[in-house]
Amino acid sequence: MGECLLREGxxxxxxxxxxxxxxxxxxxxxxxxxxxxxxxxxxxxxxRTYAAPMDVDLAVIGAGVVGLAVAAELSRTRxxxxxxxxxxxxxxxxxxxxxxxxAGIYYSRGSLKHTLCIEGNxxxxxxxxxxxxxxxxxxxxIVAVDETELDALAxxxxxxxENGVPDMRMLVGRAALDEMEPAVRAxxxxxxxxxxxxxxxxLFASYGASAEANGAWIALKHELTSxxxxxxxxxxxLVGPDGGETSIxxxxxxxxxxxxxxxxxxxxxxxxxxxGGTPPMRxxxxxxxxxxxxxxxxxxxxxHLVYPVPDHGKGGLGVHVTIDVDGGVHLxxxxxxxDDGAELDYRADDSRRAAFNASASxxxxxxxxxxxxxxxxxxxxxxxxxxxxxxDFLIWRDGGYVHLGGIExxxxxxxxxxxxxxxxxx
Ligand SMILES: Cc1cc2nc3c(=O)[nH]c(=O)nc-3n(C[C@H](O)[C@H](O)[C@H](O)COP(=O)(O)OP(=O)(O)OC[C@H]3O[C@@H](n4cnc5c(N)ncnc54)[C@H](O)[C@@H]3O)c2cc1C
Numbered sequence: 001m002g003e004c005l006l007r008e009g010x011x012x013x014x015x016x017x018x019x020x021x022x023x024x025x026x027x028x029x030x031x032x033x034x035x036x037x038x039x040x041x042x043x044x045x046x047x048r049t050y051a052a053p054m055d056v057d058l059a060v061i062g063a064g065v066v067g068l069a070v071a072a073e074l075s076r077t078r079x080x081x082x083x084x085x086x087x088x089x090x091x092x093x094x095x096x097x098x099x100x101x102x103a104g105i106y107y108s109r110g111s112l113k114h115t116l117c118i119e120g121n122x123x124x125x126x127x128x129x130x131x132x133x134x135x136x137x138x139x140x141x142i143v144a145v146d147e148t149e150l151d152a153l154a155x156x157x158x159x160x161x162e163n164g165v166p167d168m169r170m171l172v173g174r175a176a177l178d179e180m181e182p183a184v185r186a187x188x189x190x191x192x193x194x195x196x197x198x199x200x201x202x203l204f205a206s207y208g209a210s211a212e213a214n215g216a217w218i219a220l221k222h223e224l225t226s227x228x229x230x231x232x233x234x235x236x237x238l239v240g241p242d243g244g245e246t247s248i249x250x251x252x253x254x255x256x257x258x259x260x261x262x263x264x265x266x267x268x269x270x271x272x273x274x275x276g277g278t279p280p281m282r283x284x285x286x287x288x289x290x291x292x293x294x295x296x297x298x299x300x301x302x303x304h305l306v307y308p309v310p311d312h313g314k315g316g317l318g319v320h321v322t323i324d325v326d327g328g329v330h331l332x333x334x335x336x337x338x339d340d341g342a343e344l345d346y347r348a349d350d351s352r353r354a355a356f357n358a359s360a361s362x363x364x365x366x367x368x369x370x371x372x373x374x375x376x377x378x379x380x381x382x383x384x385x386x387x388x389x390x391x392d393f394l395i396w397r398d399g400g401y402v403h404l405g406g407i408e409x410x411x412x413x414x415x416x417x418x419x420x421x422x423x424x425x426x
Contacts, residue, residue, distance in 0.1 A: 056081045056217070058426075059236060059250035061224050061264055065094040065200065065415045066407055067256035068207035073419035074254075074426075075214035081248060082208075082216060083238060085223035090204040093258050094412065096346060096378030098290075098322045098333065101125065101135065101196040102410040105142075105160040105168075106310060106317070112393040112421075114163055117410040120417035121194055124203075127416060131206040133199060134325045140195035140305035141171070143186035145363050150188060152309045157190050167193030183301035185365050195305060199325045200412065207415075222246075227253065227267045233400060252400045252426060259285060259344070259381045261405050268401065279396050281405050283381045285342065288333025289349070290375035291356045293321075298371050299329040308363060317409075319359035330375055331360050337386040338379075348374035380408040393418070397425045 056079045060067045063084035071082045086092070101124050107113035128135035144153040153170075160168050171177055172188045180191065208218060219238070225245075226237035233251040240246060257264045262272050262283045274280035293299040307320040322330050334352060338344075350373075357369045383391035383406035394405035395418065402422055411418070 054247075055249045057250065058252040058254065059083060059234070059248065060254045060256055062256040062258055062261075063089045063204075063208065063218060063220070064092060064256065064258050065090055065204045065207065065412050066258075066404060066418055067254070068204050068211060069415035069419040070254055070256055070404075070422050071211035071216050071218070072207045072214070073416070073423050075211045075216040078252075080211065080214075080216040081250065082211065082218040083222050083224050083236065084218065084220050087221050087241075089208050089218075089220075090200065093378060093381065093407075094204055095200055096376050097200065097409070097412060098330070099197050099200050099324055099412070100140075100305065100322060100410075101137075101194075101198050102413045103140075103160075103165050103168075103192045103194045104163050104410075105156065105165050105192060107163070107410075108390070108392070109159075109162055112395060113410060113414070116393070116414035116417040116421065118164065119420075120410070120414035123416040123420075124198060124413060125196070127206070128198060128203070131210070133202040133206050135196055135198040136325055137194065137196040138304055138323060140192045140307060141181055141184070141186075141189040142192070142307045142309060143184060143189045143363050144309060145186055147187060149309050153188060153190055156309065160190070160192070165192065165194065169193075181302070181304055181306065183364070183366070184306055185363050197305070197323065197325055198412070203412075203415075224257075224264060224267070227264070229268070250400075252402070254402045254404070254422060256404045256407075258407060259283070259379055261381065261403065261407070265403055265405075278398070279394055279405075280383060281394065281396075281403060283383060283406060284340075284385060285338045285344070286380040286382050286408075287336040287338055288378045288380060289336075289352055289356075290330050290332035290377070291353065291372040292375040293329040293331065293367070293371055294373045295371040298366065301366070302329055302364075306363065308359075319356055321360075321364070331356055331372060332375065333378060334359075335380075344379050346377050348377060350374045382406055382408055395421055395425070402426070 058074055058078045058080050060071050060082045063082050071080050074080055101121055102117050104114055104118040144150050157170055169191045171191055177186055221241035222238045224236055225239050228235045233249055234253045235247055235249050238246050255261050255264045262281050265281045270278050272282035302321055305322050308318040310317045319331055319334055353369055361367050391406055396403045
């Protein structure tokens, strides 16, 4: 996988809400950090100087929404360090997504995606209310545009019912639809009242703040470059912002490296293809592009999230409408499988305008190519192969190592539930 070209808008947005770190004082020294008396290194985060532990109970690789949720949960009872290669939280997948608090409608019954999504949905709204994170339970409609889609819609409704998704109801006929979403072309729609949207940057900043308040140490601009098993635990080799090398040790290692989770597993010597008792951990990458509806009077026609009946074989939920917490209206994401090692370019591109317009105009008949402009781009880390069966999240423990693999959607929604699951495993 090549170097990431991060979308500047998101970098600025996330950076403005959080701190950036630079490490100082490369030599380890004996120092009292206040909570622990261990070998320390000094790190400066804005104007505060941290005495960073060189030996912790638990290290989390990755300060995305999942790694930070794990850190917030586990730092309540353990000494935790989070290692993040970028200068801010959540700069990869956690800030390049739809920000939807999913309801758990589509996932295979009993799967981690199903159970963690339903549990995570409730936990996320609770957390948002308690921590001042903006979230709106805006609701979503899955629409059948004509009679040929009614069976598929009924199947989605049946599946949602079996999954125990709360607050679902079928709307049939124009009168019911006009009341809810008059500008959408459909003959019937499935309403989900527990679906909503959340401010992703506020969410992961709140997880980070909670972890830090519990005494966790979050090392930004530090990349994990090697892992060695040592004395029942792990020695982690890190490269800091000035290229200097340092290392810390930990008893437990949680790999929450998102798109690079398989690379981190490989550092530990695991085969990635499921041989020798280890689960398959090799990830594929699936690109998702968005277009924004930029004609204000057209964007204002929409009141809820609107999804077509899904085609799971394509790796996503179909080009849908999301409305973010600021009221911005977006179409997408689409799906495109990338070749192994392809460069991840987060810059918006305008290569799919016609395809987006065609997909959206099935249920938004008034949309014109000039009403949309290219928006953000995100990358899904998947355990599914192109054309292969849908894969579940992988949460796998091997002694002191916990692997979080294939954390695509609904990973944001599931973040707190996933953190609890990791805590239960340890
Ligand atoms: C297009 C798209 C739309 C989505 N929409 C939704 C949605 O609406 N709702 C929902 O619930 N989910 C959604 N998701 C899924 C959700 O965004 C992810 O599941 C979630 O953000 C994953 O978080 P994470 O912490 O696992 O990964 P990431 O956010 O990718 O974090 C991993 C971190 O690990 C760091 N890292 C990697 N390797 C190293 C290393 N060697 N050393 C140090 N740091 C390292 C990275 O820099 C990164 O910051 C969507 C995903 C995509 C791509």
